[in-house]
Amino acid sequence: MPKEFSRIDRIGDQIQRELAQMIQRDIKDPRLGMVTINAVKVSRDMGYADIYVSLLTTEDLTEDSPQVQDSLAVLRKASGFLRGQLGRAMKLRMVPHLRFHFDSLPGKSRRIDSLIDEAVGRKPAVDRSDDTESEG
Structure with a gap:
């Protein structure tokens, strides 16, 4: 039976937590925006860690x-x-x-969400009004 998390996954999670604090606390460069670390993937030999970041802005x-x-x-x-x-x-x-690396997934997911809203509208997937009438 395999373990739930490998050592590499645990190290990646800890790197993500530590880096988030360090970037916020230690890097004072004004060019650096509001950075969010979305994922950290550590290579099997622990030679490299790929850090995927996104920026918090109102624009895509x-x-x-x-x-x-x-x-x-x-x-x-x-x-x-x-x-x-x-x-x-x-x-x-x-x-x-x-x-x-820049993680463009949040922008893509917002775009897909807006396309779904445009196609379907903002109505709920299940109409709850029928359920309340049948209960009473």
């Missing part, structure tokens, strides 16, 4: 947006510092190299 952003490019540049420049801080915080013998 793509990988090519200047705001996204600036934030990714700041994070990539600070990756050595963040890696050192992770090593001290997590007490790992080998800390993976951090690779930051």
Whole structure:
């Protein structure tokens, strides 16, 4: 019977929690927007950790947006510092190299949601008015 979470998954979860705090607390660059870490995928040999981030804004952003490019540049420049801080915080013998990527999934999901609303409307999937009349 397999384990629920492998060691790599647990390390990825801990890296996600620690990085979220470090980015908020330690990086003071004004070019860095409100960054959310959506996922961390650690390679099997723990050589690399791919960190997927999104930015909290009211507009839909793509990988090519200047705001996204600036934030990714700041994070990539600070990756050595963040890696050192992770090593001290997590007490790992080998800390993976951090690779930051923009996660466009939240924008795509908002777009799909708006398309569904446009096609179907905002009515509920199940009409509850029939259920209340039959109960009484």
